[in-house]
Amino acid sequence: MDSKVLVIGGGIAGPVTAVALQQAGLQPVLYEAYGRGSDGIGAFLTLAVNGIDALGAVGLREPVERLGMETPGMTMVSGRGKHLGTLPMQARTVSRSDLYQVLRDEAVRRGVVIEYGKRLVDAETRDSGVRAVFSDGTSAEGDVLVGADGLRSRARSIIDPGAPPARHIGLLNTGGYARGLRPAGDPGVAHFVFGRRCFFGYFIHPDDDVWWFANPPSRREPTREQLVAIASEQWRARLVDLFADDQGPMLDIIAATDEIFPGWNTYDFPSVPRWHDDRMVIIGDAVHATSPSSGQGASLAIEDAVLLAMCLRDHTDSPAAFRTFEALRRDRVERVVKHGKRSGDGKADGPVKARIRDLVLPALMRRMTAKGSLDWMFDYRIDWDASVSETGSATTVRAGGRP
Numbered sequence: 001m002d003s004k005v006l007v008i009g010g011g012i013a014g015p016v017t018a019v020a021l022q023q024a025g026l027q028p029v030l031y032e033a034y035g036r037g038s039d040g041i042g043a044f045l046t047l048a049v050n051g052i053d054a055l056g057a058v059g060l061r062e063p064v065e066r067l068g069m070e071t072p073g074m075t076m077v078s079g080r081g082k083h084l085g086t087l088p089m090q091a092r093t094v095s096r097s098d099l100y101q102v103l104r105d106e107a108v109r110r111g112v113v114i115e116y117g118k119r120l121v122d123a124e125t126r127d128s129g130v131r132a133v134f135s136d137g138t139s140a141e142g143d144v145l146v147g148a149d150g151l152r153s154r155a156r157s158i159i160d161p162g163a164p165p166a167r168h169i170g171l172l173n174t175g176g177y178a179r180g181l182r183p184a185g186d187p188g189v190a191h192f193v194f195g196r197r198c199f200f201g202y203f204i205h206p207d208d209d210v211w212w213f214a215n216p217p218s219r220r221e222p223t224r225e226q227l228v229a230i231a232s233e234q235w236r237a238r239l240v241d242l243f244a245d246d247q248g249p250m251l252d253i254i255a256a257t258d259e260i261f262p263g264w265n266t267y268d269f270p271s272v273p274r275w276h277d278d279r280m281v282i283i284g285d286a287v288h289a290t291s292p293s294s295g296q297g298a299s300l301a302i303e304d305a306v307l308l309a310m311c312l313r314d315h316t317d318s319p320a321a322f323r324t325f326e327a328l329r330r331d332r333v334e335r336v337v338k339h340g341k342r343s344g345d346g347k348a349d350g351p352v353k354a355r356i357r358d359l360v361l362p363a364l365m366r367r368m369t370a371k372g373s374l375d376w377m378f379d380y381r382i383d384w385d386a387s388v389s390e391t392g393s394a395t396t397v398r399a400g401g402r403p
């Protein structure tokens, strides 16, 4: 196809899609709802090896590898101080705002036009293309529209007004950056603590702060307004109480943090029935948000972006491109979402289940490492030079284990 593509959303999937489309010889224009700044988009995330590799397919690996810290492994302990397991990893932990900024800067450097303050409110499909309408009253026309507009995607509900809402997972998120202390542990490694009443994760930056997060369980789904209303000091008091009976550096890390992040809920989508119509398609969190416990949301969004661009490159009509894209992606992303949900559930175990977990997890982790049972997730490689066929044949993908 030689088309103008309206890409909605300037988070992770959007800019990578725009860069990939341009590399494929198409003409993307990116529309982002907010202004140029990237405040309020959360704390940090870990990019897995599969996501980093997909960035490499479109020349974005190098700028991203300058950010944050290398994460060579993960170690887990219980709140009683029992070592539960260690997994080697090839990953990078980066601040979300830095990542957004670098991806957008790279897109602009390569000549992609980004329009800010453009919130998609509607879109209509015509024989010859698609017209997007924005909240400021303006509109844009293109051949196809890619909805990379995140968890609360408007594009998703335009494609399918009956699309299911996101599922609330009973975990909250907060965290921060602690200054002036060096807890035990290796730099960059993901240190996870299954506390008696709350899960905690921290990463020691080699020459900077300690980056941390906590997942207080919450069966109830607080509104965004309720979460924003919880002040930093209220979070501090709540977390100090939650970790009071646990071993580990949590209380020191919390005390060394000036400002604790406002909280946010956790959601996922087990399965979104309609991914596309003839002219519009959704990618990234818009179509398969996964629990942060999978550590894969950003990486899947990047994989989507690269593969969608290849599908649009290799098909003369958009329905065939979108069918191929879905065929290549659906099984994999739904499997990751399932895996993320299971991992997240383990963070909110009651005392009885927690005791069982502490007994079985060490052996399970050893088996997982020996058998490589997560290879299907991490060993996923995209070959930019391969062509993608309408049957969704995996000629583009070298996957260790099932795709």
Ligand SMILES: Cc1cc2nc3c(=O)[nH]c(=O)nc-3n(C[C@H](O)[C@H](O)[C@H](O)COP(=O)(O)OP(=O)(O)OC[C@H]3O[C@@H](n4cnc5c(N)ncnc54)[C@H](O)[C@@H]3O)c2cc1C
Residues within 6 Å of the ligand: 008, 009, 010, 011, 012, 013, 014, 031, 032, 033, 034, 042, 044, 045, 046, 047, 048, 118, 119, 120, 121, 148, 149, 150, 151, 152, 153, 154, 155, 173, 264, 283, 284, 285, 286, 289, 290, 292, 294, 295, 296, 297, 298, 299, 300, 301
């Ligand atoms: C607490 C937390 C921790 C996480 N940890 C990890 C992790 O460790 N590893 C990992 O891989 N992933 C993690 N993730 C997930 C990861 O952040 C997401 O999967 C990823 O950001 C998805 O990228 P995206 O581009 O699809 O959506 P987003 O990054 O959400 O981007 C969507 C963009 O669309 C814009 N937008 C929204 N609506 C409109 C509209 N109507 N019109 C125009 N623009 C619009 C938004 O402003 C935004 O810029 C975490 C997420 C959370 C919340």
